[in-house]
Amino acid sequence: DGGITQSPKYLFRKEGQNVTLSCEQNLNHDAMYWYRQDPGQGLRLIYYSQIVNDFQKGDIAEGYSVSREKKESFPLTVTSAQKNPTAFYLCASSDSTSGIYEQYFGPGTRLTVT
C-alpha cells in the first residue's frame, strides 16, 4: 500500500533534549512537508522540501531542523532551542508536478516535552 508513515505515534522527552521524528513515503512524491498543529489553530508549516538535498523554511522553522538525503525520507529534529515543542506533528507529501497541490498526510506524531 502506498502512503506515508510517521513514527513513533507518541513521543515523550525531557526538556533540553533534541528529538527526531521520522517520516517516510512510498508514493514517489518529490515534495514533502512538516506541519505543527496546536489546539485551536490550523496546521502551520515548519519546513518543506521540493526535491532531494533541498529544503526551505516555513512559517515557524525556528528551533527545528530537517534533512532530505533520500526522496522517500524527510526527518524532523526538534531541538532544545524550540521554546514550545509539545505539539502534534504532521508530515505530508505531494506530487509537485500534478498542479493540484493536494497533500497526503501521515498519521502524525504527538510529542510531549516535560
Added chain:
Amino acid sequence: DQQVKQNSPSLSVQEGRISILNCDYTNSMFDYFLWYKKYPAEGPTFLISISSIKDKNEDGRFTVFLNKSAKHLSLHIVPSQPGDSAVYFCAANTGGFKTIFGAGTRLFVKA
C-alpha cells in the same frame, strides 16, 4: 495574522440534513482552495478542491462553493451521515508549495 479563518469551531447536524461548513480568507492572491477531513488519530485526507476560476465544484455528496468577491467558501454535505463526523480543514494556496490551513471545524452528525 490568520489568512484562512474557520470561525465555527464546531457544528452539529442531524443525519440526513445538510451540513454547511464555512471558511473566509483575506489574501486575494489565493487561487486554489481545498478541503481536508481528519478523523481522530489519523492525518488529514483530501476531500475536494476548487480553482478560483470556478464558483462551484461537486463530488458526490460534497459541494464546494466559492464567492471570490466576498472571499468566502463553503462546503456542503448532503445528506449528512454519521461517518462524516470529523474535523474539516479549509486550506488555500497561491499556486506554489505553501498551503495555508484554517483552524478546522468539528462536525458532529447525529443519528
